[in-house]
Amino acid sequence: MRYNFSYPGALHIHSTYSDGSGTLPQICAAAHAAGLRWIIITDHDSLAGRPYAGWHDGVLVIVGHEITPDHNHFLALAVDQVVDPQQQPQQFINEVYARGGFGIIAHPDERVTTHFKECYRWDDWTVDGPRPRAGRPVGLEVWNLMSDWAEHLRSLNRYLHFFVPALGLSGPTAETLAWWDRLNMSGRRTFGVGGVDAHAFKQPAPWGEVEVFPYRWLFGTLTNYLLLAEPLHTDPDVATRQVYTALGEGRSYLVNRMDGAAPAITFTAQRGDEWYTMGDTAVGTPEPLLFTADVGADAYVRLIANGTVLTSGVRRLRQSIAERGVYRLEAYVGGKPWLFTNPIYVELEQP
Ligand SMILES: [Zn+2]
Ligand SMILES: [Zn+2]
Numbered sequence: 001m002r003y004n005f006s007y008p009g010a011l012h013i014h015s016t017y018s019d020g021s022g023t024l025p026q027i028c029a030a031a032h033a034a035g036l037r038w039i040i041i042t043d044h045d046s047l048a049g050r051p052y053a054g055w056h057d058g059v060l061v062i063v064g065h066e067i068t069p070d071h072n073h074f075l076a077l078a079v080d081q082v083v084d085p086q087q088q089p090q091q092f093i094n095e096v097y098a099r100g101g102f103g104i105i106a107h108p109d110e111r112v113t114t115h116f117k118e119c120y121r122w123d124d125w126t127v128d129g130p131r132p133r134a135g136r137p138v139g140l141e142v143w144n145l146m147s148d149w150a151e152h153l154r155s156l157n158r159y160l161h162f163f164v165p166a167l168g169l170s171g172p173t174a175e176t177l178a179w180w181d182r183l184n185m186s187g188r189r190t191f192g193v194g195g196v197d198a199h200a201f202k203q204p205a206p207w208g209e210v211e212v213f214p215y216r217w218l219f220g221t222l223t224n225y226l227l228l229a230e231p232l233h234t235d236p237d238v239a240t241r242q243v244y245t246a247l248g249e250g251r252s253y254l255v256n257r258m259d260g261a262a263p264a265i266t267f268t269a270q271r272g273d274e275w276y277t278m279g280d281t282a283v284g285t286p287e288p289l290l291f292t293a294d295v296g297a298d299a300y301v302r303l304i305a306n307g308t309v310l311t312s313g314v315r316r317l318r319q320s321i322a323e324r325g326v327y328r329l330e331a332y333v334g335g336k337p338w339l340f341t342n343p344i345y346v347e348l349e350q351p
Contacts, residue, residue, distance in 0.1 A: 003227035003251060003277065006263055009038035009243070010219050012066070012075060012106065012141065012195030018043035021200040024052040024061065027215050031059045034219030035261075037232065038243050042066040042075045045085050054236040062240050066106060067092050073106035075141070075195075078244055097133045102248060104139035104193060107147040109173040132189060137248045139191045140180050142340060143172040143256075145222045146197035169256070171337025181307035184326040184343055191247060191279075192342055194222035194254035220257050225265075227251040227278065250279035250342030259333040260297050267293045267329050269321065269344050278328075281345040288322040289346060299331040299338055324348045 014020030015027055022030070024041065031039045038060040041049045049063040064077040072089040079101035083092050096103050132138065148169050183190040196218045226246040232239040246252060255262045269276040269289040276282045282289055294316045295301055302312040306325045311317060321327065324346050331339035 001229050003229050005228040005231055007037045007226045008223045009036050010196050011040035013041045013198045017046050017048040022215050024049050028056045028059050030215035031219050032057050033216055036219055044068045060239050075104040075106050102136040104141055106141045107144040109176045139193055141195045142192040143194040144197050185306055191250040193224050196222050223257050224252050224254050253341035255339045259338045265295045267341050276344050278342045283347045286348055288320045291319045291321055293317040293329050295331045299333045301331045304328050
């Protein structure tokens with residue numbers, strides 16, 4: 001199938017219904033100003049924002065919640081009741097799926113506690129969570145903007161990092177990417193997303209108060225572009241299902257728009273008239289597939305095959321592939337991590 005529509009959006013957002021500083025209308029206006037078309041609000045253990053779900057000024061507002069025990073946070077989507085956070089991760093993940101929902105493991109690789117945040121890492125990376133149930137997959141927040149930034153915050157650099165936040169970013173951790181690749185290689189298909197983890201906290205500063213970071217600013221950073229065959233529907237329930245389906249199937253890529261937007265990249269595998277892109281599985285003959293990529297900017301691009309770099313180039317790539325595996329694209333601008341796609345899967349029929 002061809003996906004001719006690309007919809008930028010953001011997820012992992014906190015509002016005044018938990019510890020964010022913005023109301024849903026304010027957050028929605030910030031998303032609109034940043035050019036986003038969909039946002040997913042995930043307040044801590046609360047679905048209080050649900051009455052606001054729907055289309056507002058061209059932005060589809062979806063309301064899920066973040067399950068937040070002391071460690072092991074999980075973004076629960078498509079459930080209509082708050083899931084009790086006082087359970088073991090395996091139990092609350094099971095409950096989300098038993099209720100017909102699905103979810104995303106949040107900021108899995110936090111390591112540092114600073115004055116600004118506790119460490120909320122995902123403790124048990126062997127938990128039987130990243131495993132599709134009833135066709136519903138699990139996602140991994142491959143890059144969490146706040147987590148990345150706060151991990152690099154020290155008392156000496158804190159004011160510098162407030163004003164030049166890009167200094168505090170280093171991208172997804174190598175361990176998270178390796179975990180993601182391992183899951184997909186073992187057949188536990190796991191989709192990847194970027195989360196802004198927006199709070200717009202008001203923090204005291206020597207001169208008064210700073211807001212870390214305003215929603216409008218954050219919405220110009222980690223953006224998930226969804227690939228859709230049809231435009232988002234005017235009926236918000238149908239449109240919400242379109243967003244969930246595209247996320248779950250891994251028909252998306254994430255970009256840090258601080259280093260440039262990427263509205264129309266190509267990443268495809270072709271063999272004759274067969275055509276595959278992110279989220280697709282190419283099966284069939286051992287005839288090679290031609291992988292091509294174009295990220296539309298002079299970025300350093302790498303094709304990652306089963307967790308290792310297979311080939312690299314500037315802006316474009318072409319590579320013939322005859323091996324089964326998990327193939328995804330990464331791109332860097334000025335040495336900084338910029339773009340990560342979900343994989344194309346290659347499976348071969350046994351002769
Ligand atoms: Zn969290
Ligand atoms: Zn959060």
